[in-house]
Amino acid sequence: MKLIYAVIVAVIGHLVSADQQQQLALSSASSDFSQRLYQKVALDKPSIVYSPYSIHSALTMTSLGARGDTETEMKNTLGITSLGNSVHTIYKELIEQINSVTDVELNTANAIFVKPNLQIVPKFTQDTTDYYSAQTANIDLSANGGPEKPINDYIANKTENIIQNVLQPGTIDDDTVMLLINTIFFNGTWEAAFDEHQTRNQDFNPLPYAVKQVEMMTDDRNVNIKRDDVNKVDIAELPFKGGRFSFYIALPQAIDGITDLEQLLARPEKVKQLFTGLSSVRVQLSIPKFKTETTLSLNTPLKDMGIRKAFISKVADFSGITSGI
Incomplete structure (x- = not known):
């Protein structure tokens, strides 16, 4: 079965101090995006993990320095045009809320690195610091280990060394103008831990009609579940300690139902419908132990979605970041 994860999309709905209508507007924009x-990015990949929150917030932050058609395309694609500058205030409160969570380890960080011969506009530095707690700096072309090393060190530091060497040697070249970095680190403990002595090898279907023996975490417990016979999918919720965050599983009822499930997940109104109305039921729960990593190039997908001029040299207008681009 294809493993699909989208992290932190729903957190926006839990903000308490910003205007409620604007909260909902940003939540809707982020979900639609x-x-x-x-x-x-997902339909042709066997497994994928990515954070829509990270991508949306990082691009929204970058829009602070976009001008002209570049700014218009970014805001329209992100769905934030109607929110004006209030979108940054809402994200500021969300980031503060995320970074103050105590029941789990959850931290997010932003950074923008630009060519060393370009002077960063002070207002952009101030705004990204105020709203996004971001680091803005020039790329260090003379760094020991290459210009990629300080940026890789930044990412490793923000993810407790889980993510390392994202940028390979040679990634930064003469054509590199700006690097946009967003990290999100989550480490949680199950509210009800699995007994490691109950982990055993069982059959698993990584693809329709393909069977593989994998280690399965197994337990007999009460779980919030929903059996949706209309959409032919079963939903289960596994809360992390503290009850504020949960891991949701969407399991097609048919062994070859992953394509139909993906089509459902591509419809925002269906996502909300699928993940509501769960109730506690005693079940035997088995989940495969897994590790997955994903590397995505977002240039083409974002162009297809409407952010085009930002990727065209000598056309992109980021004069709010530096006068050189």
Whole structure:
């Protein structure tokens, strides 16, 4: 079965201090963006993990320095045009809320690195610091280990060394103008831990009609579930300690139902419908132990979604970041 994860999309709905209508507008914009992005990056991959929150917030932050048609395309694609500058205030409160969580480890960070011969506009540095707690700096072309190393070190530091060496040697070249970095780190403990002595090898279907023996975490417990016979999918919720965050599983009822499930997940109104109305039921729960990594190039998907001029040299207008681009 294809493994599909989208992280932190729903957190926006839990903000408490910003205007409620604007919260909902940003939540809707982020969700719609994530569904459209999913259709561009996920459907042809056997497994994928990505954070729509990270991508949407990082691009929204970058829009602070976009001007002209570049700014218009970015805001229209992100769905934030109607929110004006209030979108940054809402994200500021969300980031503060995320970074203050105590029941789990959850931290997010932003950074923008630009060519060393370009002077960063002070207002952009101030705004990204105020709203996004971002680091803005020039690329260090003379760094020991190459210009990629300081940026890789930044990413490793923000993810407790889980993510390392994202940028390979030679990634930064003469054509590199700006690097946009967003990290999100989550480490949680199950509210009800699995007994490691109950982990055993069982059959698993990584693809329709393909069977593989994998280690399965197994337990007999009460779980919030929903059997949706109309959409032919079963939903289960596994909360993390503290009850504020949960891991949701969407399991097609048919062994070859993953394509139909993906089509459902591509419809925002269906996502909300699928993940509501769960109730506690005693079940035997088995989940495969897994590790997955994903590397995505977003240039083409974002162009297809409407952010075009930002990727065209000498056309992109980021004069709010530096006067040189």
